[in-house]
Amino acid sequence: MSSPRSVRIQEAAGYLLHASSWRETSLVVQAFTRDHGHVALVAKGAKRPHSELRPALSVFQPLSLSWSGKAEVKTLTRAECAGIRAMNGRALMSAWYMNELLLRLLPREDPHPVLYDAYEAALVQLSQGGGAAGALRRFEWVLLQETGYGTDEALPDFEDAGLEPELRRQLRMRLDELLGRPLATRKVLMELQRY
Numbered sequence: 001m002s003s004p005r006s007v008r009i010q011e012a013a014g015y016l017l018h019a020s021s022w023r024e025t026s027l028v029v030q031a032f033t034r035d036h037g038h039v040a041l042v043a044k045g046a047k048r049p050h051s052e053l054r055p056a057l058s059v060f061q062p063l064s065l066s067w068s069g070k071a072e073v074k075t076l077t078r079a080e081c082a083g084i085r086a087m088n089g090r091a092l093m094s095a096w097y098m099n100e101l102l103l104r105l106l107p108r109e110d111p112h113p114v115l116y117d118a119y120e121a122a123l124v125q126l127s128q129g130g131g132a133a134g135a136l137r138r139f140e141w142v143l144l145q146e147t148g149y150g151t152d153e154a155l156p157d158f159e160d161a162g163l164e165p166e167l168r169r170q171l172r173m174r175l176d177e178l179l180g181r182p183l184a185t186r187k188v189l190m191e192l193q194r195y
Contacts, residue, residue: 006070012036013082014065015119016057017099021047029057029076030103031065034116038106041067041076056081060095060123072108085127094132095123098139100183101175105147118142133168134158140171149178 014033022028027043046053056063056079066078087095098119106112122135138158144150151174156167176182 006068007074008068009036009074010066011064011078012066013116014039014063015061015123016059016063017103018059019043019046019057027057028073031063032102032106032116032119033065033111034113035111037109037111038102039067039109040073041065042073043076043079046076053079059099060087060092060127061085062120085123087123087127090132091126091129094126094136097136097183098122101140101143104179104183105143112146115142115146131159133161133164137164137167137171140175144171144174149174 012033012035014031014036016029017032017038018030019027022042025045025047027046029041029043029046031039031041033039043053043057045051046057048054053076058081061084062082064078064080064082065076067074067076069075102119118139122139125135126132135158137156141150141156141158156163158164158167
């Protein structure tokens with residue numbers, strides 16, 4: 001059996017989904033890229049104050065990512081911000097919800113350009129203060145279709161406020177079946193709605 005071939009990817013369009021500490025100065029970054037799907041990357045030295053990677057690794061901002069390696073977790077060699085999108089409040093929680101869905105449902109290194117475009121469109125709509133419900137329903141629909149768990153039903157009108165409650169119920173029921181356990185972001189959103 002041959003050993004895995006080393007890859008070198010340059011300037012891939014992507015977004016940071018999650019980062020966690022690894023050793024004293026590094027991070028393990030979960031990214032979602034248009035052409036390579038969900039990838040795990042080690043950002044060596046990213047926690048150091050003068051790291052070139054540190055300022056670029058922000059969630060919900062378009063990034064240009066470069067990496068190399070042959071293991072399951074590759075080494076991030078470069079990250080540059082490819083734009084700035086301000087997000088706050090409810091839009092921020094909606095964006096975290098989308099990230100959690102991607103992390104839980106996507107296998108590693110399985111590209112889904114249509115899903116990437118839907119994610120990016122939802123982030124743009126959320127950052128501009130557009131209707132979060134329509135953006136989320138469209139994203140959930142595309143996620144289910146792209147991962148093979150969708151339905152044969154016709155594409156709904158995501159901006160129709162009258163259809164939204166039933167569409168939300170159907171999509172959440174389908175997602176709950178797939179996930180097996182509740183999403184942390186959904187629990188936080190439900191608790192925030194009490195206030």
